Amino acid sequence: MRDILVTLLVFAGLPFALQRPVVGGLMWVWISVMNPHTQGWGFATTFPFAQLIAATTLLSVLKSREKNTLAMTPISVTLMFFVLWMNITTPFALFPHAAFDQWSKVMKIMLMTFVVMMVVRKRDDVRKLIWVLVISLGYYGVKGGIFTIRSGGNDRVWGPLGTFIGDNNALALALIMTIPLMYYLMQDLPKRWMRQLMLASMALCALAALGSYSRGGVLAIVAMLAFMWKKSRHKLAGAALLTLLVPLALLFMPQQWSARMDTITEYHADQSAMGRLNAWEMAYNLAKDRFFGGGYAMYEPMTFAMYAPNPADVHAAHSIYFQAMGEHGFIGLGLYLLLGFFTWRSAAWIVRHSRGHADLQWAGSLAAMIQASLIGFAVGGAFLSLLYWDVPYYLMAAIMATRAAVQAHPGVRTTRLSQIRHPAATRAATVESGQIPRRRPEV
Structure with a gap:
């Protein structure tokens, strides 16, 4: 069926x-x-x-x-350079045949990411994109939250097999990133029962994240909630709500969950944590030795024998940062960090320039919630091999289209000639505002 x-x-x-x-x-x-x-x-x-x-x-x-053209923004241009650099490093991979298989998958993801950046242009497109992400990930959150309640938190929550979020840790991070997006959509829901249903979905996603037994997920959710509280206009009410709900959620989880979380401060005695540290040092040593990095699919015994402190402890990267460094060298890591920097900066620009405009409140709210999602990803991703997971790139597409809409708003003054407007978004915003675009004076 x-x-x-x-x-x-x-x-x-x-x-x-x-x-x-x-x-x-x-x-x-x-x-x-x-x-x-x-x-x-x-x-x-x-x-x-x-x-x-x-x-x-x-x-x-x-x-x-x-006119589905790709806007040349700092985000899209940096992503282009990152993709180009990945194509340069692949021929120098330690294991060319295995690297080519992974290269093929990554390039398909990047191609369609650029397509999404091209076709998502207007406010309505952005809203639909956020709804698709929330429904796609929220399904597993609601399902996992109910499973956690039924099992009393004694069984782990896992994601769909054979996907980026199949691992319990990856699923936890995905759900944590979904919660701020749910909060953004909840604010515009017209009916009270709809808002209550979305609030319940957020709670179930949080429970599912806890039920995954992911230690990195706990760190990510703390960072995300702290940022959301900081951005909230009702800090006192938010603090009271967190003070009430967080202890209840923690008390609900069984003793075995608490015991696993306690190992965060005892990582020297945890085999999994030490394996991550071993993989990170291997990636750093490899990047120092090889300008182009080790390429895709480099996590083999031979690689660890050459660069790891413990050659017998073979692990995946378990970090988006060390994954970029190990597979594509220090230049690859630099481009990836620059991509995150430009995304954050564009989101902050949207928040700043949408203030004082009632019809741009949606843009400021969305940008702030995407920032909260990216905070969760930046913290949780430090412990997961999710460098090529497509959701953060789709959020970049949403930021690009939202910034273009804000720049096209007649009430927003741009002072830099380098600020780039998306042509289609400019025309759409002008039509929606009912104003005629000004002609440039003839010389």
């Missing part, structure tokens, strides 16, 4: 995707983030839905009369 449902949804959406590229882009986000076919039991688990949606979307972009 699930296989049939997923198949019907995909094939029903393809004609709309062929007509409008943004529909195809949103379908791609849904299929790549939620992986709904993994919830089936039959033919849908191996059917190439992603390839079908990607091909339809690319065809739609080519035939569309809409």
Whole structure:
């Protein structure tokens, strides 16, 4: 039944995707983030839905009369350089054949990321993108939260097998990043029962994150909640709510959960933590020795024998930062950090310039909540190999389109000639505001 449902949804959406590229882009986000076919039991688990949606979307972009151009912003340009650098480092990989397989997967993700950046342009597109992300990840949060309640927190919550978030730690991070996005959507829901339902979903996502037994997830949720509290306009009420709910959630979890969390301060005695440290030092030593890094799929006994303090303890990177460093060298790490910096800076620009404009309140709220999500990712990602997970890149697309909408607003003054406007977003914002764009004076 699930296989049939997923198949019907995909094939029903393809004609709309062929007509409008943004529909195809949103379908791609849904299929790549939620992986709904993994919830089936039959033919849908191996059917190439992603390839079908990607091909339809690319065809739609080519035939569309809409100007789906990629805005040259600091975010998109830095991502281009990062992708280019990954293509340069791959021929120098330690294990070329295995590296090529991973390179193929990563390039498909990056190609469709650029497509999403091209087709998500207006406020309505951004809102739909956030809804797709919330539904795709919130499904596992609500499901996992209910499972945690039913099991009394004694069983771990896992994500869909064979996906980026299949691991319990990765799922916890994904759900933590979803909570601020849910909060943003909740503010605009028209009915009280809708807001209450979204609030319940946020609570279930938090419970599911705790039920994953992820220590990195706990650190990420603390960082994310602290940032959300700092950005809140009702700090006293927020502090009172956290003081009430957090102890209740912690008391609900069993003793074995508390025992695992206690190992955060006793990492020297934890084999998993020491394995991470060993992998991190290996990546650092490798990057010092090899300018282009070790390339994709470098986590093999031979690599650890050459660069790790403990050659017998072979682990994956377990850190987005050391993954970038180990696989693509210090330049790769620098480009990745620069990408995060420009994304954060653009979000801060949106928050700052949307103040005082009631019709831009949505933009400031969204940018602040995306910042909260990225704080969670920056902290939790320090312990996970999620360098190529696509959700942070989709949030970058949302920031790009939102900044373009704010820049196009007639009440926002831009003082720098280098600030780049998205042409389509500019026209859309002008039409929606009912104003005629000014012509440049003839010389």
